[in-house]
Amino acid sequence: MSLPSLTLPTFDDVAAAAHRLKGMAHRTPVLRSTSADEMLGAQFFFKAENLQRTGAFKFRGAFNTLAQFTDDQRERGVLAFSAGNHAQAIALSARLLDMPAVIVMPEDAPASKMAATREYGAQVVTYNRYTEDREAISRQLALERGMTLVPPFDHPHVIAGQGTAALELLDDVPDLDYLFVCVGGGGLLAGSLLAAKARAPHCKVIGVEPEAGDDGAQSLRAGHIVRIPTPHTIADGAQTQALGDLTFPIIRDHAESLISVRDDQLVQALRFFAERMKIVVEPTGALGFAGAQVFAGAEGNGKQLHGERVGILISGGNVDLGRYARFLAD
Numbered sequence: 275m276s277l278p279s280l281t282l283p284t285f286d287d288v289a290a291a292a293h294r295l296k297g298m299a300h301r302t303p304v305l306r307s308t309s310a311d312e313m314l315g316a317q318f319f320f321k322a323e324n325l326q327r328t329g330a331f332k333f334r335g336a337f338n339t340l341a342q343f344t345d346d347q348r349e350r351g352v353l354a355f356s357a358g359n360h361a362q363a364i365a366l367s368a369r370l371l372d373m374p375a376v377i378v379m380p381e382d383a384p385a386s387k388m389a390a391t392r393e394y395g396a397q398v399v400t401y402n403r404y405t406e407d408r409e410a411i412s413r414q415l416a417l418e419r420g421m422t423l424v425p426p427f428d429h430p431h432v433i434a435g436q437g438t439a440a441l442e443l444l445d446d447v448p449d450l451d452y453l454f455v456c457v458g459g460g461g462l463l464a465g466s467l468l469a470a471k472a473r474a475p476h477c478k479v480i481g482v483e484p485e486a487g488d489d490g491a492q493s494l495r496a497g498h499i500v501r502i503p504t505p506h507t508i509a510d511g512a513q514t515q516a517l518g519d520l521t522f523p524i525i526r527d528h529a530e531s532l533i534s535v536r537d538d539q540l541v542q543a544l545r546f547f548a549e550r551m552k553i554v555v556e557p558t559g560a561l562g563f564a565g566a567q568v569f570a571g572a573e574g575n576g577k578q579l580h581g582e583r584v585g586i587l588i589s590g591g592n593v594d595l596g597r598y599a600r601f602l603a604d
């Protein structure tokens with residue numbers, strides 16, 4: 275198992291990732307909504323990564339990382355632990371690059387996620403999340419089989435790959451005033467910041483966390499990475515406990531600010547996406563738009579974004595349909 279290098283990625287890495295992803299990742303559309311524009315008096319541009327392969331932006335970072343494996347790494351394959359979008363992203367990337375993949379998942383992970391991961395051709399190894407340590411299991415497996423462990427956010431190639439979504443958005447809409455991006459471990463935000471810094475230095479990039487998991491904002495205030503217990507929130511893609519050693523300094527140096535939203539505000543955003551824009555978005559994927567709404571009202575009378583051109587990164591659309599129906603019905 276090779277440890278990720280601690281070199282911070284740069285804009286050149288994002289540009290190189292975009293090149294690698296050409297023809298592999300979808301160039302997702304930028305959606306408009308008159309309802310959103312009228313609601314907040316701004317012009318909104320939604321980058322729809324819920325329509326990305328595997329249903330989330332994570333395919334970008336996974337493919338960019340696996341595509342840079344050495345021949346030896348390729349032959350032995352990749353290992354990841356995840357019950358979420360990273361698992362499917364690694365599984366599909368491995369299949370496209372013709373290498374073995376093992377995904378370590380809790381045995382009580384949603385059956386649909388396990389099935390999807392297996393359908394992409396990965397071997398799923400399960401563990402008991404209450405009695406076993408997934409990191410120890412993964413490390414053991416990686417050692418035994420010589421596989422390379424790829425983490426979900428704290429890796430320079432993963433961060434660079436995630437940055438290609440914002441890069442595409444800024445290529446399509448170069449003069450954004452704001453960009454709102456959801457934050458879990460900060461890979462998507464860090465990559466977006468690298469893209470924005472080079473392509474739209476005047477664009478203010480704001481990270482959005484679930485209120486129960488605002489460890490990122492706490493870390494910025496403290497000046498070092500703050501670790502919290504696993505937060506209780508419907509935004510399951512952002513239930514991370516801490517930013518990473520690579521994502522934190524990039525976010526600290528370049529983000530305009532980190533804000534947070536409550537779960538009920540996420541549900542409102544899910545309904546807006548379903549009813550007005552006709553798109554399925556998972557709770558974590560709605561953080562950006564919910565954050566823009568909170569931000570618009572934060573100072574004064576909801577006019578904070580008046581007249582501004584605002585980019586929103588919709589990060590994913592993978593949600594169990596029964597759960598989704600309950601969010602819409604409640």
Ligand SMILES: *Cc1c(COP(=O)(O)O)cnc(C)c1O
Nearest residue numbers: 359458459460461462511589590
């Ligand atoms: C992983 C994920 C996030 C969080 O991304 P980080 O790079 O960990 O900050 C947000 N939304 C979705 C849909 C995800 O899968």
